[in-house]
Amino acid sequence: MVTIKDLAAVLNVSPSTIGRALAGDKRISDEMKLKVQQAADEAGYVANRAARMMRGVSSNLVGLIVPDIRNSFYSTIAHALSRCLISANYQLTLCETDDDRMLELQHIRELTSVNVAGIILVPSAKPHPEAARLLKLTPHIQLLRKQASLGEQWFGIDDSKAIFEATRHVLELGHRHIAYVGGTGDLPTGMARIQGFRDAIAAIGVEVDRVEELGPPSSTEFGREAVRRLLERPRRPTALVIGTVQNTLGAIDELNRLGVQVPSQLSVVGFGDELGYRWWGPGLTTVRLPVSELATACGLWFLHQLQNKSQNSAPYGSISPPDLIVRNSSGPPPA
Template sequence: MVTIKDIAARLQVSPSTVGRALADDPRISAATKQKVTQVADEMGYVANLAARMMRGVSSNLVGLVLPDIRNGFYATIAHALSKCLQSAGYQLALSETDDDRMVELQSVRELASANVAGIIIVPTAKPHRETVRLLKLSPHVQLLRKHAAIGDQWFGIDDTLAIFEATSHLVQLGHRRIGYIGGTDDLPTGSARLKGYHKALAGVASGEPALVQLGAPSEVDFGANATRRLLSLPKPPTAIVAGSVQMTQGILEELLAQGVRAPDDLSVVGFGDELGFRWWGPGLTTVGLPVHDLATACGLWFVHHVRQNSATASPYTSISPATLIVRGSTRKPGPPTKTSVRASLRGATA
């Protein structure tokens, strides 16, 4: 392995000069830095991360801690952040928690031990106090979800408005029995989206408890099972609103399995705009999320924050609006078709 001493010997300078040049020390001239970097590249030099850590020097890694990379929403965020950070000289290190606070703690510990430049996190519902302590030791920002204990730097979506507009669209079409399948209200996103649903129904439509199905937002199976329960009600809803990307997938799978057609038998509004959603049936009416713009804005702000070389920052909030994309899966409520009757009967006997 090529060392700093090897580079110094070739250039006939001291190892300390090479080390400072590679660390972009202001005491070293630009010409010397360029010459050292060129020779280091030619010789195949790779910086010793362990040695840098022992000297207390931060790496060029930025940790991204999120619940579930299988979710296209989070995958898009990871991709956009990676590109944004690469252009600034940083590399993204990805950790997946599956919304488990102990896995989250282990991920943050490992990132902290590697002296990462900072951490971008989609926190779990109840982060461990040690997680909170470790995050406060380095630059960090919350993405999508906001937990008060972690800090006041947050980039998110107006979740309440997103579901309010989705539900209001159905109300304006004349629907009064509207089901909602979303994440549990112990998560800030779940709570905000449920608030938007109830706000849209206030004074105009039924908000009976049986029409609301709450579960883990990353569970496709929950979306399918919740749809089955709603369709088996004595008076099933005439429309359903989804509160997460993967629950939307579960809803669509169950409707297909039961032969329920949208919008003839049931109007559906999804969450997120995965590539397949626009091709599903007549095209899915859905909440479009500003994923790429949100991630890029977060990345640019974070790079600036890291370069300030401070673990703390002034409170900062950036809220991006979602957009309701109206396609063919919603219409005015009409009389049930033979297909919907058969679906309800199958659900009642399941």
């Protein structure tokens, strides 16, 4: 295995100069850094990260902790962050929690044990106190969800506005029997979306028959089950507003399976704008969320913090607005 001493002998400089050049130390000239890198590439040198960590040097790894990589939200986030970080020679490593706080804690322990440069996470509903303690020792930022115990640095979406606009849309079309299918209030995103639904109904100032089906936000099966229950009600809703990507996938799949005519029998507003939504049935009216833009902004801000050794104590928050994309799955209520 080629060592730093071997490279030092080739270039006739000290091993410390080689180490500093490979680490990007500002005390080393750009010319020397280039020579060292070329020699390292030609010799097949591979950095000993374990030795670096023993010296207390942080790695170039950034951990991303998400609930469910099957959710297009999180795969889009991972792709955008990876591209952003690699441009600054940081590498993204992915962890999945399934919204289990003990698994979340395990990932945080593993990441901090290898001196990651930082952690970007979509937190669970009730993070473990030990997770909060460990994160205080590591640069980190929350994404989409915000838990006060994990700090005040956060990039998110205006979840309340997203569902408020979706609900107001069907109310303005004349619907007065409206159902909402989405996550429970255990998560801050879930509570904000429920509140957006209720606020839109309160704002219209007329009597509205509303139904709320609340369950696991990452479950397509819950979306299917909720649709079946709604259609079995003595008085069916005439409009359906959905509050999560996975619930939307399950709900529209079940509507298609049951042969429900959209929008003549039921108007539907989804959540997220998957590629196939524009081709589903009559084209799905849905809430588009700027996930890629949000992740890129988060990544750039986080890079700035890492490169400038900024402290995590200063609160920082960024909220991105959603867009309502109106297609043909929403229309006036049945006569």
